[in-house]
Amino acid sequence: MLEIHELFAKVEGKQILNGLSLSIKPGEVHAIMGPNGSGKSTLGNVLTGRSGYEVISGDAKFNGKNLFDLEVEERARDGLFLAFQYPVEIPGVSNMEFLKASVDARRKHLGLPDLSSFDFMKLARESSQKVSLDPAFLKRGVNEGFSGGEKKRNEIMQMMLLEPSLCILDETDSGLDIDALQVVAAGVNAMRSPARSFIVVTHYQRLLDYIVPDYVHVLSHGKIVRTGDKELAKELEAKGYGWLEEEGV
């Protein structure tokens, strides 16, 4: 599904990723944990192709294609999805219009017929209910005036509608109360399938009680310094990251 090999990347002249390698097979869930500033969001941004995030060397193959040869939107249409740590507010553009444009683009790429407005609205309403978001939010501006939790649920709703093959969730659990956390986790779990993989970036072990990962990686100073199973997350929660940083570097 995804093969990242010796990835070095910089942001604003500052090297952030320092030889990161990661291999993800279809159906797997990988959790990435790490202290603030270790490069977790940078990884998501580099993989999705955000401008300003520059690859120095290394490569990433996504379903056999070299990711870095593709435009941002091409990666998305190919099935790469990033749930943003800080979803963007776009006043004046309705959520419904935004979702329809995204789904249209993905479906067109997959050679599927366009959904009629009616069918799409029905689908969107169903998805909003699955993430316990009042369908009224579909009519509002994209994330405009949404609470933190509503924004995160909106991200999960987009993921459901786009049916990506690789989903990166960047701290989707941060700042959520337990109800919202469960909604998010249920959304993810419902989408788990042998053909779909997840990278779950999180700060808190708590999420991994609900989304049980196959692997847990620790990112520190832009590279993976430790890989384990879900027990590693518990250990990290208990001991913090200090011991790894001392050991790892």
Next chain:
Amino acid sequence: MSDAIVNRRQSLPAVMNPFQQHALVLAGQQVLSDGQSAILQTLRQQCAENFKRATWPGRKVEHWKYTSVQALKAYESAGWATPANLPEGFCSERLMTLNATRLVFVDGALDLAASDSMPAGISLFSEANALATQLISSHLGKIAGSVDLSRRNLFAALNSAWTADGLLIHVAQNVILEKPIYLVYINTGSKAVANQRNLVVMEQGANAQLIEHFLSTSAEAPDSGFVNTLTEIHIGQNAQLHHTRLNLEHESAAHVGAVHVNLMRDAVFNGFTVAEGSKLKRLDYQLNHCGQGASLNFDGVYLARHDQLVDYHTCIEHRVPHCTSQQAFRGIVGDKAKAVFNGRIHIFQDAQKTLAEMNNRNLLTSDTAEINTKPELEIYADDVKCAHGATISQLDDTALYYLQSRGICPSQARMMLSFGFINELLSGLPVEDVKLWLENWLRNRFSENRSLVSDIKPRVNAGADL
């Protein structure tokens, strides 16, 4: 108004240019009906005199610094427009479908066939009854005339000099008009001149919605008409008016228009204006807080492309204490087009506890487009809150990335963001059908026209006191 005194202070009239001379000839050609009040004659004469003496716009005239009136040369021998017949199906295709009282003016003249019958309180000046005559006498020219002379626009004077007839809208005390009034002004594209004059008098506690919609029929002629409009509005104590004005004429039209509003005690004005550029489009809004506790909210949107021009000059006078004004304007300017937003807020010495906000945001979508944004604050009271801001920018990179990361291609993403930038202001419109119509209009504009959505680094001309 003491024009006699004023005239003495002014220098002798300069030599008039051919357009000015011709404009006065046109005034002389008008025939007033017998029913017209003497006050109209006096106003016409006084204002013709003012027009004659006014300094002609040029780069050295502060309020015309950015806007050339060269386009008026085309009308140096133009005649009065002779009202044409509307093309078949025009009204149903091009006008908004509203549950409203619709009055349609074609090249300055009322088109009875396309109009609803006038409800009580609405009449042409030429058909005024005793009450209407009295209202015209006490308000016509007085609202525009209440601005100090140095700030008066010479085209307002010209409009008065050219007023042979007009429309009076009177909303009596405590009357709430159920239906909006929808005024449509159609320019049929001949190279001719038209004048449009309205007077709106809202008595205490009255409530109404007024929509003014300007548009053109054909698009071929390089020079279609020149239209000069002036709408004077008196909002009485505790009365409320929603006023929407759409200047969506073809780009070959020249339009100079003004809206002057006096707000009495506790009056409310909710204004919204949309303009597309044309070879000359100058719109002046003069909003005067004359009674304590009055408030106004005024939003505007402008789009200009090709080599169009759109120029908004707004002036809000806080003459008395405890009034509020909130203003938000947004524009998108592309190609070689030019836009001007000059927002003046004048807070008089007595106008304590004033709350005034003004915001102007612009998107430049080509490096040959030009935007001149200039806040002009004159504050003589010390206990006021006044905030202003102006920005000229490009689309938000983060938002673009967000849309792309969902598979949306950059050109569509830009279109959506440009649309959203403008659409955000539309949400405040009171009449749902007007909002939907405008949303649709906007959507068409953005999907048919690439020049409003590309994004190249802007060249910035911001006002000196930004």
